[in-house]
Amino acid sequence: MSRPYTKLPAWIDHGVLPLVNVVVAFLVAGLVVLAVGESPVEAARLMLRGAFGYGEGFGFTLYYTTNFILTGLAVAVAFHGGLFNIGGEGQAYVGGLGVALVALNFGSILPWWVNLPLAVVAAGAFGAAWAFLPGYLQAKRGSHVVITTIMFNFIASALMVYLLVGPLRPLGTMQPETRQFDPGGQLPKLGGLFESLGMSLGGAPLNVTFFVALLAALFVWVLIWRTRLGYEIRTLGFSPAAARYAGMKETRLVVTIMLISGALAGIMALNSVMGDQYRLQLNFPAGAGFVGIAVALMGRGHPLGILPAALLFGVLYQGGAELAFDMPTISRDMIVIIQGLVILFAGALENMLRPGVGRLYGFVRLPLTKPVPAEEAR
Amino acid sequence: MDMLGLLNLLDSTIRLSTPLLFAALAGLYSERSGVFDIGLEGKMLAAAFASAAVAALADSAFAGLAAGVGVAILFSLVHGLASITYRGNQIVSGVALNFIASGLTIILGAAWFGQGGNTPTLSANGRFLDIALPGADAVRDVPVLGFVYSGLLSGQNLLVYLAFLAVPFTWWVLYRTRFGLRLRAVGENPGAVDTAGISVTWLRYRAVIICGVLTGMAGTYLSIAQSAGFAREMTAGRGYIALAALIFANWKPVPVMLACLLFGFLDAASIRLQTTALPLIGQIPPQFVQALPYILTVILLAGFVGKSSPPKAGGVPYVKER
Numbered sequence: 001m002s003r004p005y006t007k008l009p010a011w012i013d014h015g016v017l018p019l020v021n022v023v024v025a026f027l028v029a030g031l032v033v034l035a036v037g038e039s040p041v042e043a044a045r046l047m048l049r050g051a052f053g054y055g056e057g058f059g060f061t062l063y064y065t066t067n068f069i070l071t072g073l074a075v076a077v078a079f080h081g082g083l084f085n086i087g088g089e090g091q092a093y094v095g096g097l098g099v100a101l102v103a104l105n106f107g108s109i110l111p112w113w114v115n116l117p118l119a120v121v122a123a124g125a126f127g128a129a130w131a132f133l134p135g136y137l138q139a140k141r142g143s144h145v146v147i148t149t150i151m152f153n154f155i156a157s158a159l160m161v162y163l164l165v166g167p168l169r170p171l172g173t174m175q176p177e178t179r180q181f182d183p184g185g186q187l188p189k190l191g192g193l194f195e196s197l198g199m200s201l202g203g204a205p206l207n208v209t210f211f212v213a214l215l216a217a218l219f220v221w222v223l224i225w226r227t228r229l230g231y232e233i234r235t236l237g238f239s240p241a242a243a244r245y246a247g248m249k250e251t252r253l254v255v256t257i258m259l260i261s262g263a264l265a266g267i268m269a270l271n272s273v274m275g276d277q278y279r280l281q282l283n284f285p286a287g288a289g290f291v292g293i294a295v296a297l298m299g300r301g302h303p304l305g306i307l308p309a310a311l312l313f314g315v316l317y318q319g320g321a322e323l324a325f326d327m328p329t330i331s332r333d334m335i336v337i338i339q340g341l342v343i344l345f346a347g348a349l350e351n352m353l354r355p356g357v358g359r360l361y362g363f364v365r366l367p368l369t370k371p372v373p374a375e376e377a378r
Numbered sequence: 379m380d381m382l383g384l385l386n387l388l389d390s391t392i393r394l395s396t397p398l399l400f401a402a403l404a405g406l407y408s409e410r411s412g413v414f415d416i417g418l419e420g421k422m423l424a425a426a427f428a429s430a431a432v433a434a435l436a437d438s439a440f441a442g443l444a445a446g447v448g449v450a451i452l453f454s455l456v457h458g459l460a461s462i463t464y465r466g467n468q469i470v471s472g473v474a475l476n477f478i479a480s481g482l483t484i485i486l487g488a489a490w491f492g493q494g495g496n497t498p499t500l501s502a503n504g505r506f507l508d509i510a511l512p513g514a515d516a517v518r519d520v521p522v523l524g525f526v527y528s529g530l531l532s533g534q535n536l537l538v539y540l541a542f543l544a545v546p547f548t549w550w551v552l553y554r555t556r557f558g559l560r561l562r563a564v565g566e567n568p569g570a571v572d573t574a575g576i577s578v579t580w581l582r583y584r585a586v587i588i589c590g591v592l593t594g595m596a597g598t599y600l601s602i603a604q605s606a607g608f609a610r611e612m613t614a615g616r617g618y619i620a621l622a623a624l625i626f627a628n629w630k631p632v633p634v635m636l637a638c639l640l641f642g643f644l645d646a647a648s649i650r651l652q653t654t655a656l657p658l659i660g661q662i663p664p665q666f667v668q669a670l671p672y673i674l675t676v677i678l679l680a681g682f683v684g685k686s687s688p689p690k691a692g693g694v695p696y697v698k699e700r
Contacts, residue, residue, distance in 0.1 A: 036489035143679035151672040155672050162666070352464045
């Protein structure tokens with residue numbers, strides 16, 4: 001089989017190329033800033049200051065980063081198995097139901113450090129349950145997982161609206177949300193930890209879920225590159241025919257991948273439901289499930305790439321909020337454009353710059369090394 | 379339900395089906411040629427904004443239509459560039475375009491019109507108004523005919539008529555023209571089309587451009603025919619419903635129309651169901667009715683209603699040298 005594009009060294013493929021694509025995405029975003037009559041350089045400066053310039057801003061940046069690590073990992077795991085899970089939003093939303101059920105029922109009788117693992121399990125289980133059917137239908141019935149996960153996002157939204165305006169709403173309020181959790185259902189903020197390092201987080205909602213997210217990143221690395229299941233996942237993603245020929249159980253594998261992916265997305269709910277709002281609210285994932293797509297594409301599906309990519313989007317979300325405050329012509333929706341451009345250039349148009357970068361690499365390399373005959377190089 | 383109530387329900391069914399029909403037919407051309415398109419939502423949104431903005435500035439509905447179609451074609455070409463020329467992932471490209479449209483319409487709208495992302499309210503010149511068909515008043519009192527002709531057929535706007543005329547036209551293009559034959563072939567087996575000496579790339583680009591024209595009309599309908607201006611996120615998931623209708627209809631023109639009418643009817647009914655209880659069943663949660671198109675699509679995809687047979691080469695970029 002002929003490869004449509006020349007093969008480049010891994011460090012270019014996984015390092016330089018995504019970076020170049022992201023830079024191009026930001027340049028185009030700069031044009032949009034110009035179009036609304038503001039200075040892109042000034043906008044970037046305000047954004048960075050808002051994200052890193054003071055303790056509370058930094059706390060918010062890491063809080064958003066936590067969301068995006070988890071949803072990014074969710075998309076990445078599915079990607080490795082050749083599945084495109086764009087249902088992270090719905091899975092996170094339904095995952096919030098699991099978190100809320102634990103916090104509402106045990107918040108008054110158990111301390112937070114007992115409720116945390118319970119909530120992780122419940123959130124993961126609910127998220128996985130919401131990903132189960134799309135996975136099962138893909139494996140058994142051949143219905144495209146992209147379409148079914150889109151549909152499940154909308155169904156999740158309808159279901160949660162129904163629950164929050166109906167059964168879950170406490171009597172006597174009009175707000176479509178649950179009652180506030182008792183102290184045992186509230187995760188501790190990391191303000192104290194940062195204070196001991198001499199940094200004030202102010203009112204930033206950064207909480208212990210951050211460490212859960214880092215553990216999840218470690219878990220995904222071990223799972224994908226250090227276990228038998230991970231090997232099977234990667235084989236399936238690389239070549240379904242090869243996986244079948246090697247006797248792997250495709251149906252079970254596809255369902256397993258979607259369960260893990262859905263669970264990771266579901267755990268994201270922990271951060272805002274139990275770590276910040278202390279109640280289940282409408283639309284709390286606020287697009288984090290979709291940001292995960294950009295994060296996973298940018299990070300090339302590797303936890304070491306996903307962490308910085310999630311941080312970048314954390315910076316964009318927090319910095320973007322500050323920017324919207326300082327530059328009234330630019331609203332937070334600027335982030336949505338940047339996100340779209342990153343997905344476009346790092347994902348869909350990744351082959352556009354590949355020949356150019358490859359040529360540049362060849363141009364730089366040739367004087368340094370002896371040219372290798374084409375036949376031997378293969 | 380009385381006669382007037384039924385008439386109102388059917389009338390809003392037609393009005394709510396129109397944007398779905400345009401968008402689903404748009405997806406039909408693109409996907410039949412082998413290019414999956416989940417960017418319908420974004421193209422509709424971008425077109426809705428462009429048409430409302432230009433209609434407001436030029437005070438002309440047709441200038442608005444041209445702008446809406448133009449912008450949707452531009453978005454389609456980006457999708458074509460990514461998925462045809464650079465053989466990128468079509469799903470990823472569609473997702474990206476949805477994001478870009480969602481953010482761009484709000485940022486530009488807020489910057490240009492200063493109304494939080496909305497465009498100014500359009501005057502009558504900038505909108506497609508309802509057209510009374512000849513003789514509608516005369517036959518109003520004839521029992522069934524008058525009901526259908528003057529109540530439903532007459533008094534819609536130009537784009538509604540265009541959408542429903544596009545159905546037989548699409549059928550004719552697809553099944554009775556050379557272009558249609560090749561379009562269907564390139565979605566099933568691009569290699570065979572290539573061997574016959576026909577350019578796969580150019581065929582797919584044409585399909586993608588037609589998709590732009592139709593999504594442009596869908597968006598234009600939303601902002602300058604159904605309402606009098608653009609409001610942020612005004613497509614509200616209709617692009618995905620259209621996608622669902624397309625799958626539901628098994629990528630065929632006449633079933634597409636029926637699916638769109640069904641989903642339009644569910645939409646119209648869900649508004650009324652919030653206040654009335656059904657006999658025997660009682661009060662249905664309106665959220666359930668809203669989710670019904672998505673639930674039905676999943677059930678259909680699972681193969682419980684019928685077999686869905688998407689174009690075989692759909693979603694796969696074509697590599698010539700093999």
